[in-house]
Amino acid sequence: MAACLKDPLASRMVHGSDFPVPVNGHFAWSRGFISWRDFRRCQNNPNILERDYQLKRAMGFSPESFTRIGRLLRRA
Numbered sequence: 001m002a003a004c005l006k007d008p009l010a011s012r013m014v015h016g017s018d019f020p021v022p023v024n025g026h027f028a029w030s031r032g033f034i035s036w037r038d039f040r041r042c043q044n045n046p047n048i049l050e051r052d053y054q055l056k057r058a059m060g061f062s063p064e065s066f067t068r069i070g071r072l073l074r075r076a
Contacts, residue, residue, distance in 0.1 A: 005060045013065040014072065015056070025055055034058045 003009060029039040038058040045051040053066060 010062065010065070013061070014069050015053075015061075015066045016069065025051070028055055028059060 004013060025034070025039050025043050028034045029036060034042075034055065035058075038055075042051050042054045042058060045054060056065075057063070
């Protein structure tokens, strides 16, 4: 997972799949990707899409990994 946060991979990541990044907060916490406090904060969010976003931000993913798809899908 740590390799996903470093270039050249990080600059190419596009949100949309759970692979290779876990979407389960328990897994992220137990592996030390996030703190207990971040885990609890994210788990308390009832919106599963927002929860996934918050978990991945807590793991260190940049905001661009969630918006990059717009640039990739633009027509030339």
